[in-house]
Amino acid sequence: MDADAYRPSAGDLMDGRYELSIPLGKGGMAQVWQARDASGGPDVAVKFLRHDSEDLQRLDSQDWEAELAARDGRLQREARLLGTLMHPGIPHLYASGKHRGVPYLAMELVSGVNLRTFLDEHSPLPLPTAIAVAVQVSDALACAHTLPVVHRDLKPANVMIDEEGRGVLIDFGIAKPLRSDATRYTAHGSTLGTRGYQAPEQIRELDPTTRTDVYCFGCILFELLTGQPPFPLGADSGLTDKHLSEEPLPPGLYAAGIPEEIDDLVLRMLAKKPDERPYIDEVLATLAPFAPQPGDAEPRPRTHPDPTAPLRRPQESAHHRHTAPEHPLATPTPPEAEWLDQRTVEQLCTQAEAEIARGEAGEASLQLRGLTERVRKEWGDRRPVVRRALQNAADGFRLTGDFGSASRLYRVIDEAMIQGDGPTDRAERSVTRLRLAECRLAFGEIEAAREVVYWAGRTAAGLPNELARQVEAVRLTVDEQLSAHGPALGGSTVEGRAVHCPG
Incomplete structure (x- = not known):
């Protein structure tokens, strides 16, 4: 065991630039700190690979080294993905490396609340608020699927609503590129995802597709619309069987005012067979007409943050960091004011x-x-x-x-x-x-x-x-x-x- 592995503490300086200030939380694989940018930039989130988690300590030396190497591989893959995906709803990567032998990522700090907390505080949501969250997150997910990359752990806790109301998809730690040469960092018999938000193929330990994410997002969308997941969580051991074989009821039976098109969309997203589910771009296209539009009134009851604000008042939203890269081969197209010839x-x-x-x-x-x-x-x-x-x-x-x-x-x-x-x-x-x-x-x-x-x-x-x-x-x-x-x-x-x- 590496008993002398570095443990982050306040005041530590990463890359001569990011000074750790406040611990934000930790899980089985990683811990996250808020850090000050000594160059005058905005604060960042620094994610460290953990060497001291309980599940690691239970392993012998050989298995410990193998598991730590696999986690290091996942963190490096997350860095590559975040460095490639450029979308307002996906955190931007600023830097990655090792500090005293421990791998880390320095990412955009998303200040706000996660969707789990937001739902617990505000459910049932007004329909415009629910759709606003869904549209923003599905747009970010569509960007990931373009690569294509599967997130594999969509759940309310992995969605943030920032202070401006922007929906942000976080934690690409177990995301997987759909490539024939992509390295596997998951041991056989390890079921990925989170209980209650797993697609049937994840439960069966089958290879994922982008429509695996669509099922998981369907569970989130159901909860946004109704205040509850499609199948009650609790301690019921039958939850897995329900996701494998039981058809959910339409969300409209649990909440009034849900359009028929959205009822149908959610049920198709929750189809047991992946090829019966829509792609995420169809999800986005179906939801978009029901989303808040510029100039709409703020929905009641009010929430803070307000996820409808970026859609209702786009001109007031803070300019985000990403700008479109110029393509070296692109040449000007006819101006919008001119009719095409x-x-x-x-x-x-x-x-x-x-x-x-x-x-x-x-x-x-x-x-x-x-x-x-x-x-x-x-x-x-x-x-x-x-x-x-x-x-x-x-x-x-x-x-x-x-x-x-x-x-x-x-x-x-x-x-x-x-x-x-x-x-x-x-x-x-x-x-x-x-x-x-x-x-x-x-x-x-x-x-x-x-x-x-x-x-x-x-x-x-x-x-x-x-x-x-x-x-x-x-x-x-x-x-x-x-x-x-x-x-x-x-x-x-x-x-x-x-x-x-x-x-």
């Missing part, structure tokens, strides 16, 4: 198609990514150039590893832009769904992708030769990726690629 967009599409044929996302596809909303808003979904622009933008996102954004566009194309059932329509629908399946592989959706590959093969068999060859070329590409994944999860590399999500 169809010939210009068609030329961009031609250039983007040439780039994509070379297997790269160049300047043209980057410009099209910024125009997808405008072309749909100005021209609708029926013009061929709109679908062509979205297709090229989606392909560009896919080639750069932004599978979340690519998935959203492929779904729009599939659901809104391919209406017929002729041979060409069926071929194009097959290709679009295969590309969507390729993205879903990055999110751990292996079985769903396998079903699409099988379906596309059957579709191709009934198409004219030229169309069948087009479908088969893409199908074989996705099938090869499936074979490479095997039972493992695959996806994009997180390190080295910052993801800015403005929120």
